[in-house]
Amino acid sequence: SFDVSAPWLNRVIERKPRQFVHAVDGVSFQIERGTTLALVGESGCGKSTVARLLVGLYRPSGGEVRFDDVDIATTLAGPGALPLRRRMQMIFQDPYASLNPRWKVQDIVGEPLREHGLVRDGAALKQRVGELLVSVGLSPADVEKFPHQFSGGQRQRISIARALATEPEFLVCDEPTSALDVSVQAQVLNIMKDLQRRQGLTYLFISHNLAVVRHVADQVGVMYLGRLVEQADKRRLFAAPRHPYTRMLLDAIPDIHMTGRSRTPVQGEVPNPLNPPTGCSFHPRCPHANARCSQERPALLTVEGTRVACHAVEEGRI
Ligand code: SF4
Ligand code: MG
Secondary structure, eight states, X not given: OBOSSSSOOSSEEEEETTEEEEEEOSOOOOBOTTOEEEEEOOTTSSHHHHHHHHTTSSOOSSSOOEETTEEHHHHHTSTTHHHHHHHEEEEOSOHHHHSOTTXXXXXXXXXXXXXXXXXXXXXXXHHHHHHHHHHTTOOGGGGGOOGGGSOHHHHHHHHHHXXXXXXXXXXXXXXXXXXXXXXXXXXXXXXXXXHHHHHTOEEXXXXXXXXXHHHHOSEEEEEXXXXXXXXXXXXXXXXXXXXXXXXXXXXTSTTSSOSSOOOOOOOSXXXXXXXXXXXXXXXXXXXXXXXXXXXXXXOOEEXXXXXXXXXXXXXXXX
């Protein structure tokens, strides 16, 4: 197993100038090597914060973030930064914003090769960039082109090729296909799955879209207001969701598994993550809430193979 986070994150707050934006609290999980853990939840649940903390884009204000038993923030501030960054890369949502429009593909994909000293000279760089482009279904001839000469899906393939340049073990993918048309999304997801099989990659896949998660995940973690409320094997989570919030999200997907479940829109609004409700922070939206729920925060317990934080599950009420 590939210990991505160990006993980390007591209280982590994403800091922007003059305001605290997102809080992540007590989230911990492991990802099996060569598999995908998808983190899902509505916007503001802290899933992107987890992604950015893992690759060192945010520093935790408290607690720690560990990758394979290495403290990320400390390591990235010291001489071990370059080797650690080589092992984990990030793919962002918006391929338009993440590619420099004035650079040729050769320079975009080749930058990490140069930075990490992985090629001897320009000819070797061009050769390696060509191979990386082929691995994502593009042509070696594309090295001479600029980002504007590609479609959205092709640009995301370029981002993936760049992320793969250092031969990382671990890729953090934050909504990598949500800016793309539905038909293109499937192509990009299939390329990612194919690369995972061939290279043994481990993915943390952030998404608000359960249909996408169903396509890519091995394990699914559901986040609500900065906390992990349920985590299970994908099959188990979709077939037998335990947490009322997970059930609400699944009920909102149209035709998810033809069981006759009716489509019910997600009820209620996500409260302000900086001032979450007391007790179980889902209690104002939960059809199973009782007095205990508004006072006592439920612990994340393992129940029949699912990690779930809910008093009603623990009490056997649901
Ligand atoms: Fe609902 Fe209570 Fe479970 Fe929270 S702990 S999800 S409020 S039943
Ligand atoms: Mg986000």
